[in-house]
Amino acid sequence: MSKFTPLNEDLYKYIVAQRSNSSDPVLDKLRAETETLGDIKEMQIGADQGAFFTILVAALGVKNALEIGTFTGFSSTCIARGLPADGKLICLDQSEEWTNIARRTWKEAGVDSKIELRVGDAHENVKNVTGPFDFVFIDADKTGYDHYYETILPQVRQNGVIIFDNMLRNGRVINPDPENENDAAVVALNQKLANDNRIQCALIPIADGLQFCRKI
Numbered sequence: 001m002s003k004f005t006p007l008n009e010d011l012y013k014y015i016v017a018q019r020s021n022s023s024d025p026v027l028d029k030l031r032a033e034t035e036t037l038g039d040i041k042e043m044q045i046g047a048d049q050g051a052f053f054t055i056l057v058a059a060l061g062v063k064n065a066l067e068i069g070t071f072t073g074f075s076s077t078c079i080a081r082g083l084p085a086d087g088k089l090i091c092l093d094q095s096e097e098w099t100n101i102a103r104r105t106w107k108e109a110g111v112d113s114k115i116e117l118r119v120g121d122a123h124e125n126v127k128n129v130t131g132p133f134d135f136v137f138i139d140a141d142k143t144g145y146d147h148y149y150e151t152i153l154p155q156v157r158q159n160g161v162i163i164f165d166n167m168l169r170n171g172r173v174i175n176p177d178p179e180n181e182n183d184a185a186v187v188a189l190n191q192k193l194a195n196d197n198r199i200q201c202a203l204i205p206i207a208d209g210l211q212f213c214r215k216i
Contacts (some may be wrong), residue, residue: 004205019051026109027074033101034072043071046167046207050078053137053163055110057082060161062134063091068122068148069140069165073102079137080111089115092122092140123147130156139165142182147191153198158216162199163182164189168209 005011016022027050034044039084057065057079065083071094080089093099096119118125122140126148132194133156138148145164156162167190169176169183176183193201194210201213 001099015049026105027177030072030074030105045075049207050074051080051205057135058093060134063087064133066129066133067136068100068126069093070140071098073105075137075139076102076115077105077109077111080114083114087114091115091117092125093119094121109195128152129155132157134160138163145185160215162213166208166213167203167211170208
């Protein structure tokens with residue numbers, strides 16, 4: 001028998017509230033600012049995801065992390081908060097405009113010294129990062145996910161973690177739009193990861209779905 005709890009708006013708000021430091025001036029300010037950006041605001045991860053990343057990074061003892069797709073800096077701030085004082089997070093993003101907001105947020109959060117931002121084409125820049133990485137978060141162009149995965153996997157240490165965001169595509173993975181290349185890319189990658197003997201993975205229904213992978 002399947003066992004899961006369907007979410008509605010009220011239950012989701014309850015979940016988000018039941019976390020440590022649920023009132024966070026820095027992240028609350030960033031979320032409010034990002035909300036003013038129009039439809040692109042949907043690129044920001046949820047507060048529940050951010051809390052999960054901070055705890056996970058700290059619990060795993062991550063020292064070297066990589067993020068592909070930074071936007072205005074919510075996820076990177078949360079990841080960096082979980083790192084030790086000598087930890088490092090490399091962020092790849094193509095937008096100076098959005099990452100300028102991220103830079104300001106990192107400074108306000110006191111984590112800017114842990115973060116190195118590389119602005120440019122992530123498809124190319126990912127080829128130039130050097131591990132070994134303990135933790136990788138990928139939340140960029142969906143059609144590029146497989147390229148990022150194959151390029152970065154050799155740079156991830158054994159037992160290192162790779163997490164992909166938006167792996168449920170608002171439920172469209174069940175009946176993907178054949179004309180939507182992003183849906184097609186995510187469906188193909190989910191299937192590939194599930195059958196890839198280089199990793200273990202589990203698709204977790206947090207926000208729009210996190211594909212959680214451990215390198216074997």
